Amino acid sequence: MKWSQFFNTSIGKKLLVGATGLFLCSFVIVHLAGNIALLKEDNGEAFNTYAAFMGHNGLIQFIAWGLKIVILLHAVIAIQLTIRNRAARPVKYAVRPKGNTTSSWFSRQMAIMGSILFIFIVIHLSQFWWSMHFGNLNTISYDGGKEIGNLYESVWFAFRELWIVALYVIGMIALSFHLVHGFKSACQTFGLNHKKYNGIIHFIGVWIFGILIPVGFAAIPVVIYIKQI
Amino acid sequence: MKLTLQVWRQQNSQDKGRFEAYQVSDVSEDMSFLEMFDVLNERLINEGKEPIAFDHDCREGICGMCSMYINGRAHGPWEETTTCQLHMRAYNDGDTIVVEPWRAAAFPVIKDLTVDRSAFDRIMQAGGYISVNTGNAVDANAIPIDKHDADMAFAAAACIGCGACVAACKNSSAMLFTSAKVSQLALLPQGGPERKERALDMVAQMDKEGFGSCTNTGACEAECPKGISLANIARLNREFIAAGFGTED
Numbered sequence: 001m002k003w004s005q006f007f008n009t010s011i012g013k014k015l016l017v018g019a020t021g022l023f024l025c026s027f028v029i030v031h032l033a034g035n036i037a038l039l040k041e042d043n044g045e046a047f048n049t050y051a052a053f054m055g056h057n058g059l060i061q062f063i064a065w066g067l068k069i070v071i072l073l074h075a076v077i078a079i080q081l082t083i084r085n086r087a088a089r090p091v092k093y094a095v096r097p098k099g100n101t102t103s104s105w106f107s108r109q110m111a112i113m114g115s116i117l118f119i120f121i122v123i124h125l126s127q128f129w130w131s132m133h134f135g136n137l138n139t140i141s142y143d144g145g146k147e148i149g150n151l152y153e154s155v156w157f158a159f160r161e162l163w164i165v166a167l168y169v170i171g172m173i174a175l176s177f178h179l180v181h182g183f184k185s186a187c188q189t190f191g192l193n194h195k196k197y198n199g200i201i202h203f204i205g206v207w208i209f210g211i212l213i214p215v216g217f218a219a220i221p222v223v224i225y226i227k228q229i
Numbered sequence: 230m231k232l233t234l235q236v237w238r239q240q241n242s243q244d245k246g247r248f249e250a251y252q253v254s255d256v257s258e259d260m261s262f263l264e265m266f267d268v269l270n271e272r273l274i275n276e277g278k279e280p281i282a283f284d285h286d287c288r289e290g291i292c293g294m295c296s297m298y299i300n301g302r303a304h305g306p307w308e309e310t311t312t313c314q315l316h317m318r319a320y321n322d323g324d325t326i327v328v329e330p331w332r333a334a335a336f337p338v339i340k341d342l343t344v345d346r347s348a349f350d351r352i353m354q355a356g357g358y359i360s361v362n363t364g365n366a367v368d369a370n371a372i373p374i375d376k377h378d379a380d381m382a383f384a385a386a387a388c389i390g391c392g393a394c395v396a397a398c399k400n401s402s403a404m405l406f407t408s409a410k411v412s413q414l415a416l417l418p419q420g421g422p423e424r425k426e427r428a429l430d431m432v433a434q435m436d437k438e439g440f441g442s443c444t445n446t447g448a449c450e451a452e453c454p455k456g457i458s459l460a461n462i463a464r465l466n467r468e469f470i471a472a473g474f475g476t477e478d
Binding site for chain 1: 235237248298300301302327329332333334335397399400401402429432433435436439440441442443444445446447448451452459460462463464465466467469470472473476478
């Protein structure tokens with residue numbers, strides 16, 4: 001089977017969705033690790049230094065652009081599969097099982113949660129990433145060092161607004177619900193289903209990606225908001 | 230007991246179809262679900278009406294012919310039970326039961342509750358076989374097989390090809406069926422020679438038939454009357470990856 005054929009099969013496309021999804025899972029860990037610096041009340045030294053490094057390192061910028069392509073790829077292929085999946089059942093059932101216990105609720109909401117997440121990412125990027133790279137961010141220098149963009153200030157400023165905080169919390173709920181099933185599902189797509197390891201896969205998917213990371217992200221705007229009341 | 234049935238009636242694949250209500254009385258709790266349909270059909274024939282077409286054969290839960298979507302569940306409410314083995318004691322007097330055919334683009338309705346499942350046959354023809362030399366019968370147990378592998382192959386081979394997995398899946402995906410058929414051969418040495426082509430060809434045929442893709446919800450496993458495990462789908466994925474990355478053409 002040629003590559004073009006292979007990646008056009010249902011499993012081939014799922015492998016692409018799974019691979020991009022796992023890459024994005026690895027990204028959220030790095031992103032959260034960096035964002036924690038936002039909570040440090042040091043006038044933004046730690047966070048702005050980190051942001052300036054990330055924004056000017058060639059390799060990281062290369063990966064950052066790749067990341068945006070990966071998000072688009074993940075979404076486009078998932079949409080292709082969803083259209084195909086919907087077409088596979090042209091006539092719907094009249095009766096839908098009440099309290100459907102045959103599959104988890106999270107597993108059936110992947111497209112919806114993914115869509116909410118995508119909208120969130122667009123808003124999030126236009127709000128901070130765009131202003132950092134193309135907007136006019138205030139600059140600041142620490143201990144007479146180089147002038148760097150003060151992203152810390154604009155983040156703290158944005159999270160004075162309750163509705164923006166609410167938007168971020170909603171975005172992270174969508175992330176949580178998406179990853180509760182997403183991580184496990186990607187593992188299954190890659191064939192990682194084994195009695196000895198299913199427990200750890202479930203643990204990482206639900207507790208690390210489904211709860212710990214989204215809660216960590218959501219805590220940042222909430223804490224910043226509370227501190228500024 | 231007395232029951233109200235809402236049954237899908239459809240003259241042929243071109244017909245739009247509709248639900249029709251039937252009152253059935255004197256339903257014994259010892260009747261199977263299909264026996265209740267037999268009684269109803271007998272009445273319809275006596276009344277000069279068209280009986281309800283439905284698939285059935287062995288009525289022992291092993292042939293995979295029966296296929297009813299009952300109150301939103303493939304093969305009804307009992308776990309690991311085909312419609313023919315579902316008994317009326319699952320219901321109470323006065324219940325309304327809605328009976329629909331399997332719904333999938335790849336399973337067009339032939340008539341009423343009967344659907345065309347030949348898509349499964351074509352998936353099997355694409356690679357669900359092994360090549361065996363003719364001649365004298367080979368000694369049984371001539372090839373040593375790990376007991377655990379044999380057990381897993383046997384569990385996968387329990388698939389009766391009824392299509393409940395497709396019916397239960399929100400994507401009408403045939404992954405559980407295809408994976409069971411690939412697994413039962415991939416786990417055994419006899420399946421070795423055609424292993425790569427099998428995974429590639431059966432998946433390609435599955436896609437061609439218009440089944441959806443798997444989103445790993447697990448509804449198929451929950452509804453499978455033979456308890457086929459999702460682990461088979463992971464195995465099919467591994468087989469497919471190995472074949473796709475490993476073949477030269």
